[in-house]
Amino acid sequence: MYQVNPQEKDKTLANELLTAETKAHIDGWLTKYPIDQRRSAVIGALHAAQEQNEGWLSKDIMTAVAQYLEIPPIWVYEAASFYSMFHTQSCGKHKVSICTNISCMLNGAEKVVEQAEKTLGIKLGETTQDGKIMLVKEEECVAACVGAPVMLIDGHYHEKLCEKEIDKLLAELKEKD
Amino acid sequence: MTETTKITKDAIPENMVRIEIDDKEMIVPRGSMVIEAADKNGISIPRFCYHKKLSIAANCRMCMVDVEKVPKPLPACATPVMPDMKVFTKSKRAIDAQRNVMEFLLINHPLDCPICDQGGECELQDQSMGYGRGVSRYVDSKRVAVDENIGSLIATDMTRCITCTRCVRFLDEITGTDELGGIGRGDRTQIGTAVGRSIDSIMSGNIIDLCPVGALTNKPFRFKARAWELMSAQGVSMHDAIGSNLYYHTRQGKILRTVPKDNESLNEAWISDRDRYGVLGQDAEDRVTAPMVKENGEWKETDWATAMDLAVRKLQANDAKNTAVLAGNQSTNEEYFLLSKLFKALGCANIDYRLGQSDFTQASGLPRMDLNLDEVGNNQQIVLVGSHVGHEQPILAHRIRQAWLKNGSKVSIFNPKQYHFNFETFHHYVGTQIEWVNGLGSLAHCVADLNKVKLEGELGEWINAQATDENLNNLAKALVNKDSNVLFVIGQISNNHPQAGLIKAVVAWLSSQTDGKVYEMATGANAVGAQICGMGSQNSVADILASDSKSFLIYQAENDDFNNAYGAQIKLEDADSVVLMASFADDNMKQVADVILPIGLASEVAGSYFNNFAQMQGFGPAAKLPAETKPGWRVLRVLANMLNVDGFTYDSIDEISSEVALLTVNKGEIDTNIKVKAQKADDLVLFNETTIYDVDMLARRSQPLQDTVHASTDNLNINSVDAKKLGIENAMQIIVNQKVDGDTITQSLFANIDDKVPAGSVNVHKCVGLRTDALNVTLIVGDSV
Numbered sequence: 037m038y039q040v041n042p043q044e045k046d047k048t049l050a051n052e053l054l055t056a057e058t059k060a061h062i063d064g065w066l067t068k069y070p071i072d073q074r075r076s077a078v079i080g081a082l083h084a085a086q087e088q089n090e091g092w093l094s095k096d097i098m099t100a101v102a103q104y105l106e107i108p109p110i111w112v113y114e115a116a117s118f119y120s121m122f123h124t125q126s127c128g129k130h131k132v133s134i135c136t137n138i139s140c141m142l143n144g145a146e147k148v149v150e151q152a153e154k155t156l157g158i159k160l161g162e163t164t165q166d167g168k169i170m171l172v173k174e175e176e177c178v179a180a181c182v183g184a185p186v187m188l189i190d191g192h193y194h195e196k197l198c199e200k201e202i203d204k205l206l207a208e209l210k211e212k213d
Numbered sequence: 214m215t216e217t218t219k220i221t222k223d224a225i226p227e228n229m230v231r232i233e234i235d236d237k238e239m240i241v242p243r244g245s246m247v248i249e250a251a252d253k254n255g256i257s258i259p260r261f262c263y264h265k266k267l268s269i270a271a272n273c274r275m276c277m278v279d280v281e282k283v284p285k286p287l288p289a290c291a292t293p294v295m296p297d298m299k300v301f302t303k304s305k306r307a308i309d310a311q312r313n314v315m316e317f318l319l320i321n322h323p324l325d326c327p328i329c330d331q332g333g334e335c336e337l338q339d340q341s342m343g344y345g346r347g348v349s350r351y352v353d354s355k356r357v358a359v360d361e362n363i364g365s366l367i368a369t370d371m372t373r374c375i376t377c378t379r380c381v382r383f384l385d386e387i388t389g390t391d392e393l394g395g396i397g398r399g400d401r402t403q404i405g406t407a408v409g410r411s412i413d414s415i416m417s418g419n420i421i422d423l424c425p426v427g428a429l430t431n432k433p434f435r436f437k438a439r440a441w442e443l444m445s446a447q448g449v450s451m452h453d454a455i456g457s458n459l460y461y462h463t464r465q466g467k468i469l470r471t472v473p474k475d476n477e478s479l480n481e482a483w484i485s486d487r488d489r490y491g492v493l494g495q496d497a498e499d500r501v502t503a504p505m506v507k508e509n510g511e512w513k514e515t516d517w518a519t520a521m522d523l524a525v526r527k528l529q530a531n532d533a534k535n536t537a538v539l540a541g542n543q544s545t546n547e548e549y550f551l552l553s554k555l556f557k558a559l560g561c562a563n564i565d566y567r568l569g570q571s572d573f574t575q576a577s578g579l580p581r582m583d584l585n586l587d588e589v590g591n592n593q594q595i596v597l598v599g600s601h602v603g604h605e606q607p608i609l610a611h612r613i614r615q616a617w618l619k620n621g622s623k624v625s626i627f628n629p630k631q632y633h634f635n636f637e638t639f640h641h642y643v644g645t646q647i648e649w650v651n652g653l654g655s656l657a658h659c660v661a662d663l664n665k666v667k668l669e670g671e672l673g674e675w676i677n678a679q680a681t682d683e684n685l686n687n688l689a690k691a692l693v694n695k696d697s698n699v700l701f702v703i704g705q706i707s708n709n710h711p712q713a714g715l716i717k718a719v720v721a722w723l724s725s726q727t728d729g730k731v732y733e734m735a736t737g738a739n740a741v742g743a744q745i746c747g748m749g750s751q752n753s754v755a756d757i758l759a760s761d762s763k764s765f766l767i768y769q770a771e772n773d774d775f776n777n778a779y780g781a782q783i784k785l786e787d788a789d790s791v792v793l794m795a796s797f798a799d800d801n802m803k804q805v806a807d808v809i810l811p812i813g814l815a816s817e818v819a820g821s822y823f824n825n826f827a828q829m830q831g832f833g834p835a836a837k838l839p840a841e842t843k844p845g846w847r848v849l850r851v852l853a854n855m856l857n858v859d860g861f862t863y864d865s866i867d868e869i870s871s872e873v874a875l876l877t878v879n880k881g882e883i884d885t886n887i888k889v890k891a892q893k894a895d896d897l898v899l900f901n902e903t904t905i906y907d908v909d910m911l912a913r914r915s916q917p918l919q920d921t922v923h924a925s926t927d928n929l930n931i932n933s934v935d936a937k938k939l940g941i942e943n944a945m946q947i948i949v950n951q952k953v954d955g956d957t958i959t960q961s962l963f964a965n966i967d968d969k970v971p972a973g974s975v976n977v978h979k980c981v982g983l984r985t986d987a988l989n990v991t992l993i994v995g996d997s998v
Contacts (some may be wrong), residue, residue, distance in 0.1 A: 110391050
């Protein structure tokens with residue numbers, strides 16, 4: 037039988053840190069699962085929390101999510117540390133992820149990485165000095181092999197990249213706030 | 214079953230299947246796993262992640278076996294048995310698979326066995342001897358993990374972890390605290406807490422035994438000894454009346470650590486942290502290891518003859534009628550037996566061990582116990598009456614949690630504080646020490662209305678006077694339902710309550726109306742033994758402290774054990790003589806005593822305990838007695854001879870044990886025909902709480918336990934509503950006044966605003982020195998510090 041162990045009733049952090057918008061978002065996810073399997077809502081909840089918290093998940097906001105979902109904090113931290121789309125350290129607002137799995141690699145993902153690193157002046161896993169753009173380390177397959185090599189900018193797919201395209205995309209991104 | 218006889222199809226029951234493992238035939242339950250069948254039949258399969266008490270993870274892959282007609286090896290822990298299945302654990306395919314898994318497990322494992330505490334008792338070490346290669350083929354850099362500080366009990370070396378997740382599953386399934394998890398992904402997964410938290414479960418120490426490698430080891434035991442240097446001696450828990458079975462591991466006669474001994478009917482495969490680390494209090498600074506006498510206010514070590522002479526003179530100085538014996542509750546049956554036999558022969562009626570209690574109306578017999586521990590799970594409705602169960606009898610809490618988890622039992626609670634439990638609660642009634650008892654009365658009133666019974670006697674009048682309400686009526690309906698078995702657990706908060714007799718009477722009445730059973734907790738590891746040996750049938754400790762007694766023998770007890778520590782101290786200060794027979798003597802005892810006779814702890818002597826279920830469990834001496842210390846029974850025997858009392862010719866402990874075994878054990882009963890002592894709230898109501906590591910002399914002195922979050926504090930916990938009313942803020946200094954019988958006890962404490970304490974109530978820990986028998990207190994708010 038699947039069960040969630042009883043949690044402490046304290047919700048101070050959840051009330052303090054989560055905005056009404058984030059809470060509404062999490063509530064939406066909660067309606068999709070049976071109450072004893074509310075752990076499933078954790079990924080949706082973390083996306084909302086990450087967006088609210090300028091692109092990364094602090095220890096406190098993860099605890100807040102756990103309190104809000106009434107699940108153990110460790111479950112939230114496990115999920116946050118497992119997926120590459122969650123960032124547990126302060127990082128750039130915009131995320132550039134370049135797939136380096138097999139299909140993209142065969143189609144020149146390494147070159148894409150090289151060029152992006154040169155253009156932005158940072159290595160994979162680093163953030164530009166103005167704190168705006170981050171190159172996500174080790175993005176796994178994003179299920180768009182047909183369009184390899186693929187780059188994701190803030191979740192938007194850009195496929196069949198060439199040098200010109202990459203420069204254009206990154207230049208546009210630098211202009212954004 | 215021999216290997217030559219073939220099992221015929223007809224001989225196999227419906228729910229069983231016939232399988233063969235390594236050509237050995239066996240009949241095993243349908244749906245069980247291959248590894249269980251192999252374990253039951255003595256066939257060894259290597260494993261790391263599988264544990265009989267935990268869920269199946271199948272993530273170490275070490276238990277690979279070869280199954281006929283299956284093209285690849287299968288994990289034995291996650292492969293259910295099938296009719297006529299043929300399993301080979303030693304075939305080339307199985308052995309190859311096991312060797313390959315072993316090689317992968319060793320890729321990231323450090324070669325630090327010489328400095329690893331697990332060395333010599335390490336499952337990985339053993340199995341790499343059997344399955345590993347002599348030389349590693351892996352040449353790249355190894356993974357290194359940062360160690361976390363998870364508290365004072367468990368040391369971590371996470372680089373050694375092979376991520377079997379036994380600890381994660383234990384903390385999820387058994388303790389329900391979910392403190393560890395797998396952080397990260399793939400080959401970089403590490404076991405850790407949610408960012409720098411400690412592990413606060415009261416059963417956390419078991420993850421040390423579960424860890425197959427040296428990633429989680431016993432912190433106080435760290436670098437103390439090697440597994441092969443240790444002797445193992447069987448023991449019984451010295452801290453609660455479950456009587457958990459355990460092994461003390463000793464080197465050169467000194468206990469260095471404690472591990473559980475499997476006993477399916479009591480502690481299963483676990484022990485609580487209190488049982489694991491409590492014994493470390495044995496080396497406390499105030500341990501007395503030589504007989505001591507006080508000369509002109511100065512303590513001097515002396516020899517036994519001199520000390521015994523003085524003790525005898527002190528005890529003879531007063532008439533036996535004015536002599537009193539006050540004992541703690543963790544000595545052996547044999548000591549209690551001699552103690553009560555000796556002083557009864559002398560004509561003394563002032564003998565008691567119930568030092569922490571204040572209402573003795575229902576305390577003259579054994580605790581009422583209508584079931585065994587393994588029957589707890591058979592009850593659909595469990596009602597905890599005044600109990601922080603996990604902190605009183607951790608193993609009972611484990612049983613209740615399993616009942617909730619596996620059988621869907623509904624647990625209701627009546628308590629003076631909103632404790633957090635590791636099971637869901639059906640009805641959680643929290644009120645002041647006065648309100649929750651009234652709440653219990655309301656429940657009884659609802660049950661009476663539902664069953665249409667007329668209540669009589671003083672108890673009936675009192676129950677009738679309690680208001681009914683809808684919530685309690687729902688609970689009452691669930692309890693009177695004929696289809697559900699009901700269990701009432703009377704906890705230690707009830708035992709120490711000034712209305713203990715009333716609470717127990719209400720519970721007994723409720724159980725008679727709901728066809729329920731009663732589990733009445735004993736307070737103290739061998740309180741039941743003390744009662745059986747006749748320590749609780751005379752004047753109570755309250756009577757004794759109020760009497761003219763001038764001469765005292767204090768036996769393995771101290772000031773902090775008393776309900777009225779302050780009154781006890783004054784009484785002993787005024788006494789003509791105080792003989793202290795104990796393992797420890799703190800400053801308070803040294804101030805009042807005239808002579809100290811050092812005796813051994815239960816872990817250092819042979820003897821027996823009775824547990825809460827009146828089962829007698831014997832044990833031998835695990836540790837050597839330090840220096841001049843002697844076993845209590847020998848000292849008592851000599852004392853009896855010196856006092857010229859006949860019948861003390863015992864040469865060995867066995868002679869006493871056999872007499873104890875012949876004592877009649879009357880079933881515990883609760884009387885419902887009682888006089889009701891009403892309690893009234895004048896101002897704030899005190900809840901004076903005995904915390905988990907403050908239950909006896911030994912636990913109080915165990916530094917690793919006192920360094921955990923569960924240790925007592927000198928806080929005054931108060932609800933935010935009351936705090937606001939009185940202008941109290943966190944960390945403010947507060948003067949508490951407790952008025953009892955014309956006396957006022959005053960303590961200065963630090964405010965801590967905590968909404969787990971109900972409004973109208975203040976909660977303090979017992980060690981601060983307030984009495985448990987008077988509920989009314991007033992506060993004076995001082996300056997913030």
